Amino acid sequence: MIEANDLHFTYPDGTQALRGVTFRIATPAFVVVCGANGQGKTTLLHLLAGLFRPDAGSLRLLGLDPAGDAQAVRARVGLVFQDPDSQILGETVGEDVAFGPENLGLSKAEVRQRVQAALARFGLESLRDKPCYALSGGEKRRVALAGVLAADPSVILFDEPFTHLDWPGSRALLDLLLNLRREGRTVVVSTHDVEKVLAHADRVMVLQGGRLADEGPPSEVALRLGRHGVRPPCSVLLGKGLQPWPAG
Numbered sequence: 476m477i478e479a480n481d482l483h484f485t486y487p488d489g490t491q492a493l494r495g496v497t498f499r500i501a502t503p504a505f506v507v508v509c510g511a512n513g514q515g516k517t518t519l520l521h522l523l524a525g526l527f528r529p530d531a532g533s534l535r536l537l538g539l540d541p542a543g544d545a546q547a548v549r550a551r552v553g554l555v556f557q558d559p560d561s562q563i564l565g566e567t568v569g570e571d572v573a574f575g576p577e578n579l580g581l582s583k584a585e586v587r588q589r590v591q592a593a594l595a596r597f598g599l600e601s602l603r604d605k606p607c608y609a610l611s612g613g614e615k616r617r618v619a620l621a622g623v624l625a626a627d628p629s630v631i632l633f634d635e636p637f638t639h640l641d642w643p644g645s646r647a648l649l650d651l652l653l654n655l656r657r658e659g660r661t662v663v664v665s666t667h668d669v670e671k672v673l674a675h676a677d678r679v680m681v682l683q684g685g686r687l688a689d690e691g692p693p694s695e696v697a698l699r700l701g702r703h704g705v706r707p708p709c710s711v712l713l714g715k716g717l718q719p720w721p722a723g
């Protein structure tokens with residue numbers, strides 16, 4: 476279960492990014508958090524990952540308080556940042572992917588096994604010793620994903636994951652998201668471009684002005700997205716109802 480009760484968050488410069496957000500989501504689930512630019516999506520993800528502490532209100536995630544149980548939350552919740560450069564810490568690909576499992580205090584053998592599996596899952600084995608600064612944008616995204624998954628989280632938060640991805644990359648990412656959900660994990664995708672994910676979601680939340688402007692099953696929320704500054708999927712605009720992406 477993920478439960479937020481009257482969450483408020485204000486940045487040090489006084490910007491009120493979240494102004495009373497309340498929701499309750501049964502897990503595992505595929506959740507889409509959408510909204511126009513600057514409506515509080517990234518801020519909500521950072522609260523869920525325990526990176527920020529709410530000014531007021533409460534949050535429970537799998538029975539944990541993200542701001543209070545930092546170590547436990549780190550073991551169960553992964554955040555894939557919008558910009559992979561914010562996330563990549565290791566000098567080489569192999570070192571970076573090892574960072575998460577090492578931080579969980581796992582044995583060397585377990586770390587090695589997890590790194591190997593994560594590199595294989597993302598086709599990164601040949602790049603293991605390559606310096607991270609020398610990777611392409613798409614390779615950096617794969618390294619960031621491999622690093623998060625190597626920690627084997629139960630909840631994975633994705634901030635605008637389709638940004639800069641080409642057509643095959645977008646399809647591969649959608650397959651990954653659906654596979655993670657099938658494995659019984661909770662997948663939370665924040666985006667202002669809902670076309671690729673909406674029909675696959677169990678639940679959709681729309682943020683506007685730091686408040687939850689709408690929420691519910693995707694087939695219903697899809698019809699109201701335009702009111703909240705979010706472009707509805709093409710199939711909805713064409714009057715065909717919500718259809719899975721990619722079409723055909």
Ligand SMILES: Nc1ncnc2c1ncn2[C@@H]1O[C@H](COP(=O)(O)OP(=O)(O)OP(=O)(O)O)[C@@H](O)[C@H]1O
Binds near residue numbers: 667
């Ligand atoms: N570090 C910060 N300091 C001050 N204000 C911030 C900071 N980060 C975000 N904000 C403000 O908080 C509000 C919510 O920002 P947030 O990044 O959560 O929105 P978002 O919905 O993820 O936007 P986008 O789709 O553009 O990524 C915005 O008004 C933004 O200007």
